[in-house]
Amino acid sequence: xxxxxxxxxxxxxxxxxxxxxxxxxxxxxxxxxxxxxxxxxxxxxxxxxxxxxxxxxxxxxxxxxxxxxxxxxxxxxxxxxxxxxxxxxxxxxxxxxxxxxxxxxxxxxxxxxxxxxxxxxxxxxxxxxxxxxxxxxxxxxxxxxxxxxxxxxxxxxxxxxxxxxxxxxxxxxxxxxxxxxxxxxxxxxxxxxxxxxxxxxxxxxxxxxxxxxxxxxxxxxxxxxxxxxxxxxxxxxxxxxxxxxxxxxxxxxxxxxxxxxxxxxxxxxxxxxxxxxxxxxxxxxxxxxxxxxxxxxxxxxxxxxxxxxxxxxxxxxxxxxxxxxxxxxxxxxxxxxxxxxxxxxxxxxxxxxxxxxxxxxxxxxxxxxxxxxxxxxxxxxxxxxxxxxxxxxxxxxxxxxxxxxxxxxxxxxxxxxxxxxxxxxxxxxxxxxxxxxxxxxxxxxxxxxxxxxxxxxxxxxxxxxxxxxxxxxxxxxxxxxxxxxxxxxxxxxxxxxxxxxxxxxxxxxxxxxxxxxxxxxxxxxxxxxxxxxxxxxxxxxxxxxxxxxxxxxxxxxxxxxxxxxxxxxxxxxxxxxxxxxxxxxxxxxxxxxxxxxxxxxxxxxxxxxxxxxxxxxxxxxxxxxxxxxxxxxxxxxxxxxxxxxxxxxxxxxxxxxxxxxxxxxxxxxxxxxxxxxxxxxxxxxxxxxxxxxxxxxxxxxxxxxxxxxxxxxxxxxxxxxxxxxxxxxxxxxxxxxxxxxxxxxxxxxxx
Amino acid sequence: xxxxxxxxxxxxxxxxxxxxxxxxxxxxxxxxxxxxxxxxxxxxxxxxxxxxxxxxxxxxxxxxxxxxxxxxxxxxxxxxxxxxxxxxxxxxxxxxxxxxxxxxxxxxxxxxxxxxxxxxxxxxxxxxxxxxxxxxxxxxxxxxxxxxxxxxx
Numbered sequence: 001x002x003x004x005x006x007x008x009x010x011x012x013x014x015x016x017x018x019x020x021x022x023x024x025x026x027x028x029x030x031x032x033x034x035x036x037x038x039x040x041x042x043x044x045x046x047x048x049x050x051x052x053x054x055x056x057x058x059x060x061x062x063x064x065x066x067x068x069x070x071x072x073x074x075x076x077x078x079x080x081x082x083x084x085x086x087x088x089x090x091x092x093x094x095x096x097x098x099x100x101x102x103x104x105x106x107x108x109x110x111x112x113x114x115x116x117x118x119x120x121x122x123x124x125x126x127x128x129x130x131x132x133x134x135x136x137x138x139x140x141x142x143x144x145x146x147x148x149x150x151x152x153x154x155x156x157x158x159x160x161x162x163x164x165x166x167x168x169x170x171x172x173x174x175x176x177x178x179x180x181x182x183x184x185x186x187x188x189x190x191x192x193x194x195x196x197x198x199x200x201x202x203x204x205x206x207x208x209x210x211x212x213x214x215x216x217x218x219x220x221x222x223x224x225x226x227x228x229x230x231x232x233x234x235x236x237x238x239x240x241x242x243x244x245x246x247x248x249x250x251x252x253x254x255x256x257x258x259x260x261x262x263x264x265x266x267x268x269x270x271x272x273x274x275x276x277x278x279x280x281x282x283x284x285x286x287x288x289x290x291x292x293x294x295x296x297x298x299x300x301x302x303x304x305x306x307x308x309x310x311x312x313x314x315x316x317x318x319x320x321x322x323x324x325x326x327x328x329x330x331x332x333x334x335x336x337x338x339x340x341x342x343x344x345x346x347x348x349x350x351x352x353x354x355x356x357x358x359x360x361x362x363x364x365x366x367x368x369x370x371x372x373x374x375x376x377x378x379x380x381x382x383x384x385x386x387x388x389x390x391x392x393x394x395x396x397x398x399x400x401x402x403x404x405x406x407x408x409x410x411x412x413x414x415x416x417x418x419x420x421x422x423x424x425x426x427x428x429x430x431x432x433x434x435x436x437x438x439x440x441x442x443x444x445x446x447x448x449x450x451x452x453x454x455x456x457x458x459x460x461x462x463x464x465x466x467x468x469x470x471x472x473x474x475x476x477x478x479x480x481x482x483x484x485x486x487x488x489x490x491x492x493x494x495x496x497x498x499x500x501x502x503x504x505x506x507x508x509x510x511x512x513x514x515x516x517x518x519x520x521x522x523x524x525x526x527x528x529x530x531x532x533x534x535x536x537x538x539x540x541x542x543x544x545x546x547x548x549x550x551x552x553x554x555x556x557x558x559x560x561x562x563x564x565x566x567x568x569x570x571x572x573x574x575x576x577x578x579x580x581x582x583x584x585x586x587x588x589x590x591x592x593x594x595x596x597x598x599x600x601x602x603x604x605x606x607x608x609x610x611x612x613x614x615x616x617x618x619x620x621x622x623x624x625x626x627x628x629x630x631x632x633x634x635x636x637x638x639x640x641x642x643x644x645x646x647x648x649x650x651x652x653x654x655x656x657x658x659x660x661x662x663x664x665x666x667x668x669x670x671x672x673x674x675x676x677x678x679x680x681x682x683x684x685x686x687x688x689x690x691x692x693x694x695x696x697x698x699x700x701x702x703x704x705x706x707x708x709x710x711x712x713x714x715x716x717x718x719x720x721x722x723x724x725x726x727x728x729x730x731x732x733x734x735x736x737x738x739x740x741x742x743x744x745x746x747x748x749x750x751x
Numbered sequence: 752x753x754x755x756x757x758x759x760x761x762x763x764x765x766x767x768x769x770x771x772x773x774x775x776x777x778x779x780x781x782x783x784x785x786x787x788x789x790x791x792x793x794x795x796x797x798x799x800x801x802x803x804x805x806x807x808x809x810x811x812x813x814x815x816x817x818x819x820x821x822x823x824x825x826x827x828x829x830x831x832x833x834x835x836x837x838x839x840x841x842x843x844x845x846x847x848x849x850x851x852x853x854x855x856x857x858x859x860x861x862x863x864x865x866x867x868x869x870x871x872x873x874x875x876x877x878x879x880x881x882x883x884x885x886x887x888x889x890x891x892x893x894x895x896x897x898x899x900x901x902x903x904x
Binding site (some may be wrong): 009011016022027198367644646 | 881
């Protein structure tokens, strides 16, 4: 097959409209006579709801309806477990736990006020009177695990939502024989997705009497599944249309707004629009999991890893969301991409009254690198060995066995990412030894320079036995001479900014052998486009790409038959479902040993940061940054760069500036000036993206795997290892902001 | 009250409330949805428009302040079917991903390049430091603006 589109930096299909400002996001849609809704949020992180009085609000002129628990046919939802009330009911009416009877975090909802204008709705929501009886707040998962802790969910015996174990070899014996052991207790923080487009949805009844929503989301079919349960309607009486989405990063995997708009349309049979403001997005939607991670790692004197003991505790917040699969992922990646024959992992996720925590770029693979890569640098220091050299000795290769007992296969390209990044950053390899570059002179006498390296890997596709599949439909319009005039690809893969529309069009174009300008992707609409799963798990290029390639190949075959048989047909259609299990079936953890086939495929990254730390203020500046990733074949080098740079942006925020602080379950930040995502001035001054194509996956389309998440994973430990190299202090809690680094310097008497 | 302004070169009159903000008037009353609201607090720059050539965050800019002034939005940047040099540079450098911040960045870049046709990299960085992007990492945006400046000579 001749590649004309795949591998080329072809222009994004949506970019013309985006630079003109004509691409429409959910808040840009309006309908004649639409009503406006505002949510009444919980005023407490944990409280019994005793009474809800909507009468004053309803009496306000212009208020159409105050929707409460009474209006919800089945008052529960949740992406993984139906443990979230849609609208909380007063305790004496809650019955059987459904509807809650109590609020468990500040993102719980009491009511939805619908009015003729947004202004009236906003006024009226303050008039809804709710009587609460506050309960003790449990805001630390380590405390929440204790037997005497207040229960977040009273129908459970414990706040521990899940405990996962992995047992391999004999850790006790191996550690007893280790020449060196290093230890660390590492903590990570809540992080806000901070997508720029606030959640928005327009609910209405469509011309086929379906309850429809135009909304931002990541997985429309799963939304419908949950909304169908909530409204007690069959899915074919529902519809979701997904226009442009202004970022997601895992944050729109759970429903925040679309089910509320659907409920309004269901109750009122009228178009209702809901738009969150920034404060609502910040305080009332899910976050990245904080992890508390204890590591003990043993090695031989010559730098071979022999054993690791890891405990991970994650804060699930008030509801399960995807905390269990996030924990599963974290457990499989707890050791990093290293050969370690003896390992013991205990991973817990625990309910608290903090923010619901959920998917966010990396899905549990983002926190452990801060642990395992800090451990690697501690070990390198103890052994007096170069950190690149130590990693080279231990990284997984094709044929090696990972902690879950699975054999690493063709797409294992991690060593090459390290080699390429190290060489780019100035390391030299001499006689089998790696030698660190000279870092030059700091820009001021009170500054110290340091360089840090970190490696990480991430699954591509759903894991641990959860079925991953995508269906695509390819339609060809033929011209009079029988040539392909136009191609329409129908696949419900949501474009959240990552470039999936363009990548799938490239795959379709080359599979069919047509030019890109003939290929169009249909608007994602559950009534038209078949389910392709979520925009998450770095999976669309691999899973939906295979589906599109399959449908395109079948369409091409049908088209060639038409030409051969001269039937005169002018339209060709083919549909194809790709299933991840057809190339690699994944399996759940064995409950005793954790052994399994965890993932369908992988991508890898090594990052190196050259930093300057101001030892008077603790401020870290990143001078240069290298990001080398192997995600198999690069489908589009321009968008590949964009994923690397954007991933590092999120990693820099994670490492240095972002911290979503809650005090007894109450969030402090309301807006961007109180939650600092990096601006252009916070980014590394020099940035190099290195595309390593050393290990294509024969199962991926054209050998590709997926890059969406991996470039975020090693950023924080690369930076904190660089801070250590510069100053000699270990930063064991994120973010490594000026205050924390200053305190560490002071504690070490290094100011 | 009646707001009269020159909007993208055309005189416009629109009935507004005294506490309406310019972004709301543009979006809800005039249908110019290219101006985005990302924060409503003047902190992210997605709503950037030009008032008498100066970049302002229209989500906190009282609409009545625009009375008698010249307002430019993203919709006025391209001339008919032809993209403005800055827009074309954003296309060529893939400087938009989700695209929600893009109109604001383009307006900030226009304000900069209209007054400083040969900015240094530092001046470009300073010129867009009030605009947030969560997707791109900014490099492509800076490069697009540098390239646009070169093309504009």
